[in-house]
Amino acid sequence: MPVTLDTARELDRRDPLAPFKARFALPEGLLYLDGNSLGAQPLAAREALATTRDQWRDELIKGWNQGWFDAPERLGNLMAPLIGAGQGEVIVTDNITLNLFKLLGYITESRGRGRPVILSEGGNFPTDGYIAQGFCRFGDYEHRFLPEGADLAEHLDGVAVVVLSEVHYRTGRRRDMAATTRLVHEHGAEVIWDLAHSAGALPVDLHGSGARYAVGCTYKYLNGGPGAPAFLYVHRDHQGGGWQPLSGWHGHAAPFAFDADYTPAPDITRFRTGTHSALIYAPLEASLELWQEVDMAALRDKSLALSELFRDCLADVVEAHGIDDITPAVEERGSQVALIEREHGYAIVQALIARGVIGDYREPGLMRFGFTPLYLSYEDVWQAARHFREVVENREYLEARFQVRSEVT
Amino acid sequence: MPVTLDTARELDRRDPLAPFKARFALPEGLLYLDGNSLGAQPLAAREALATTRDQWRDELIKGWNQGWFDAPERLGNLMAPLIGAGQGEVIVTDNITLNLFKLLGYITESRGRGRPVILSEGGNFPTDGYIAQGFCRFGDYEHRFLPEGADLAEHLDGVAVVVLSEVHYRTGRRRDMAATTRLVHEHGAEVIWDLAHSAGALPVDLHGSGARYAVGCTYKYLNGGPGAPAFLYVHRDHQGGGWQPLSGWHGHAAPFAFDADYTPAPDITRFRTGTHSALIYAPLEASLELWQEVDMAALRDKSLALSELFRDCLADVVEAHGIDDITPAVEERGSQVALIEREHGYAIVQALIARGVIGDYREPGLMRFGFTPLYLSYEDVWQAARHFREVVENREYLEARFQVRSEVT
Numbered sequence: 124m125p126v127t128l129d130t131a132r133e134l135d136r137r138d139p140l141a142p143f144k145a146r147f148a149l150p151e152g153l154l155y156l157d158g159n160s161l162g163a164q165p166l167a168a169r170e171a172l173a174t175t176r177d178q179w180r181d182e183l184i185k186g187w188n189q190g191w192f193d194a195p196e197r198l199g200n201l202m203a204p205l206i207g208a209g210q211g212e213v214i215v216t217d218n219i220t221l222n223l224f225k226l227l228g229y230i231t232e233s234r235g236r237g238r239p240v241i242l243s244e245g246g247n248f249p250t251d252g253y254i255a256q257g258f259c260r261f262g263d264y265e266h267r268f269l270p271e272g273a274d275l276a277e278h279l280d281g282v283a284v285v286v287l288s289e290v291h292y293r294t295g296r297r298r299d300m301a302a303t304t305r306l307v308h309e310h311g312a313e314v315i316w317d318l319a320h321s322a323g324a325l326p327v328d329l330h331g332s333g334a335r336y337a338v339g340c341t342y343k344y345l346n347g348g349p350g351a352p353a354f355l356y357v358h359r360d361h362q363g364g365g366w367q368p369l370s371g372w373h374g375h376a377a378p379f380a381f382d383a384d385y386t387p388a389p390d391i392t393r394f395r396t397g398t399h400s401a402l403i404y405a406p407l408e409a410s411l412e413l414w415q416e417v418d419m420a421a422l423r424d425k426s427l428a429l430s431e432l433f434r435d436c437l438a439d440v441v442e443a444h445g446i447d448d449i450t451p452a453v454e455e456r457g458s459q460v461a462l463i464e465r466e467h468g469y470a471i472v473q474a475l476i477a478r479g480v481i482g483d484y485r486e487p488g489l490m491r492f493g494f495t496p497l498y499l500s501y502e503d504v505w506q507a508a509r510h511f512r513e514v515v516e517n518r519e520y521l522e523a524r525f526q527v528r529s530e531v532t
Numbered sequence: 533m534p535v536t537l538d539t540a541r542e543l544d545r546r547d548p549l550a551p552f553k554a555r556f557a558l559p560e561g562l563l564y565l566d567g568n569s570l571g572a573q574p575l576a577a578r579e580a581l582a583t584t585r586d587q588w589r590d591e592l593i594k595g596w597n598q599g600w601f602d603a604p605e606r607l608g609n610l611m612a613p614l615i616g617a618g619q620g621e622v623i624v625t626d627n628i629t630l631n632l633f634k635l636l637g638y639i640t641e642s643r644g645r646g647r648p649v650i651l652s653e654g655g656n657f658p659t660d661g662y663i664a665q666g667f668c669r670f671g672d673y674e675h676r677f678l679p680e681g682a683d684l685a686e687h688l689d690g691v692a693v694v695v696l697s698e699v700h701y702r703t704g705r706r707r708d709m710a711a712t713t714r715l716v717h718e719h720g721a722e723v724i725w726d727l728a729h730s731a732g733a734l735p736v737d738l739h740g741s742g743a744r745y746a747v748g749c750t751y752k753y754l755n756g757g758p759g760a761p762a763f764l765y766v767h768r769d770h771q772g773g774g775w776q777p778l779s780g781w782h783g784h785a786a787p788f789a790f791d792a793d794y795t796p797a798p799d800i801t802r803f804r805t806g807t808h809s810a811l812i813y814a815p816l817e818a819s820l821e822l823w824q825e826v827d828m829a830a831l832r833d834k835s836l837a838l839s840e841l842f843r844d845c846l847a848d849v850v851e852a853h854g855i856d857d858i859t860p861a862v863e864e865r866g867s868q869v870a871l872i873e874r875e876h877g878y879a880i881v882q883a884l885i886a887r888g889v890i891g892d893y894r895e896p897g898l899m900r901f902g903f904t905p906l907y908l909s910y911e912d913v914w915q916a917a918r919h920f921r922e923v924v925e926n927r928e929y930l931e932a933r934f935q936v937r938s939e940v941t
């Protein structure tokens with residue numbers, strides 16, 4: 124390998140984030156490079172699940188007055204410092220799909236119908252486009268795709284709202300959120316940022332970027348558990364609007380007054396819908412509390428160092444075997460490495476999984492490896508690269524058992 | 533008391549459902565008559581939460597292929613026999629508020645815009661009206677309330693969809709689902725049934741009633757845990773429609789093809805939105821498995837016997853103290869007793885809670901007591917009635933500490 128194991132170990136010795144690894148419950152021997160799909164389990168989240176389970180048993184209905192009811196706002200305030208938002212600007216609820224629908228409704232209602240187009244990114248994670256299409260169909264707006272790689276400025280005519288990801292789920296490419304937000308606003312449109320692959324992956328600066336609206340998930344880099352609730356951000360200066368369409372009783376200005384008519388809450392709680400799954404908030408809250416201790420600049424440094432280490436270890440293999448490394452340059456990178464091998468990509472990922480190295484695969488040909496600095500060591504990454512090298516050099520992926528397709532989320 | 537403790541104990545000895553009580557984790561000494569708000573914890577649900585917690589730790593992303601991804605359909609099929617539905621007609625996902633929005637969109641899209649009115653029940657649980665108002669505002673429909681106690685037939689002109697509860701959350705009054713469904717269809721409208729207070733409370737017969745659409749929750753009588761996901765039912769003959777507005781990737785015909793454009797799944801899975809909270813499905817699934825063993829006719833018998841016992845024990849107190857018993861006659865009753873005491877109702881409920889008897893209170897003046905036959909014994913109900921009698925006869929509710937208002941869900 125172009126990099127020695129000793130080098131990786133030396134990097135671990137100097138790593139200020141190294142102590143965090145012991146705070147996760149990681150299966151023995153697993154090299155997990157898929158924290159960009161589902162984060163590992165913090166020990167504190169394990170404990171929190173046990174606690175909330177007892178709380179259901181012991182407190183029953185009283186639990187709603189003991190932290191369950193206001194969990195969406197309380198966890199929102201824990202999210203806020205991780206994404207450059209202020210207190211009262213973030214709520215944790217529902218999933219990204221639903222939160223996008225709410226924001227599309229909220230923004231278009233306050234803007235009026237002068238600009239009929241909702242724009243989403245072609246080639247991005249499909250749910251952002253799907254829900255924009257659903258919104259347009261029912262709200263009588265026109266949905267358009269921004270072609271992949273196109274110049275955004277040339278596609279903003281008539282656009283009311285554009286949905287963009289800060290970090291792209293396939294390529295890991297990071298958009299300049301400040302410059303893009305400025306451009307969109309100059310064209311009289313609004314932008315909703317999808318932070319699914321940036322929250323917890325790198326320092327996100329919503330206020331510093333001038334961002335007004337954002338959504339994101341908490342089960343990837345933020346380790347909230349499978350399908351943990353998503354977040355929704357609205358800058359405080361833009362919370363004076365009216366309704367969001369999914370107007371349930373928890374988003375009412377006075378939910379316990381049981382008024383006949385809906386009046387939206389005047390603050391971020393208007394983006395709540397109906398009764399939420401209280402049990403799922405506890406592990407996420409424990410994880411977000413752990414995140415309060417993390418130096419995000421150190422996180423970014425290690426994230427880039429890990430992905431560079433992986434690439435350095437494999438530079439010769441990638442070149443020799445015609446694998447296309449589409450990982451962006453460090454200044455435009457999220458926290459993943461993206462390699463394309465159209466013929467054998469799927470089988471390579473399967474062969475790696477068989478060796479206990481978990482990455483993931485997306486058609487066509489894309490092998491994704493996510494780097495989560497809190498629980499991945501440099502040695503882990505070096506070992507994962509070694510397995511990759513062996514799988515490719517030995518053509519292990521040609522074994523029949525690695526060709527069988529199954530659903531992968 | 534008009535009924536002796538021995539009588540209650542004799543009823544327990546003859547109760548075919550008595551063995552179920554041992555399968556719940558109930559706090560020692562608590563008399564819990566609020567299972568109509570949040571159900572008690574099945575022991576199997578405790579175990580399932582522990583198992584799924586380990587599954588997150590050990591399987592990580594692979595968990596999605598080991599039962600997490602298809603949980604909404606699998607649990608829907610477990611729900612089906614409890615509500616008189618068939619396999620493939622029920623899905624467990626999101627909450628009632630969101631599921632109502634999906635059905636309103638789905639039904640109105642296939643009907644066209646000829647009838648512009650969405651009707652919901654005045655005086656019902658407010659979220660059903662709130663989400664109907666949100667839907668109408670964004671979809672350009674007109675929302676109207678059916679006045680409480682009004683004749684439905686006189687309010688169906690121009691109505692596309694009416695949202696009705698089988699059992700009313702305040703009074704516990706049960707509508708005749710078959711007759712009402714027939715009436716609505718005869719007037720050219722559709723009805724969405726809200727089964728929040730009937731699923732698990734009594735035998736529900738969706739097919740037998742001719743019902744085409746329904747929603748309901750699983751955290752009350754079905755004991756799925758706080759905020760456990762809701763269910764949504766569409767009769768198989770009405771699954772041939774098009775989009776529902778909350779069109780996320782899990783509702784796509786081929787979610788893992790990552791197509792650019794949304795194509796709704798041809799079956800009940802079109803009502804999924806985005807990624808769901810996998811952890812919360814495990815305890816609900818365990819509870820629904822327990823429910824498969826329950827004889828629903830026996831459940832109904834015991835439910836009515838429990839509520840009658842409570843009323844019999846208190847008939848003289850209720851009369852002597854001017855409390856208004858608005859509990860419907862048995863043939864129109866859900867599984868609760870509803871007593872109104874406008875001046876002291878809140879304080880009476882607080883005084884009962886201080887004695888370990890949990891009911892709940894809804895303005896104005898309504899004391900609700902829910903009867904859950906799987907984990908309430910006749911003796912429990914007798915003891916709860918004794919406490920009620922003592923609180924009222926001793927005017928214990930006048931103590932200052934019971935006057936302090938706090939939020940109650």
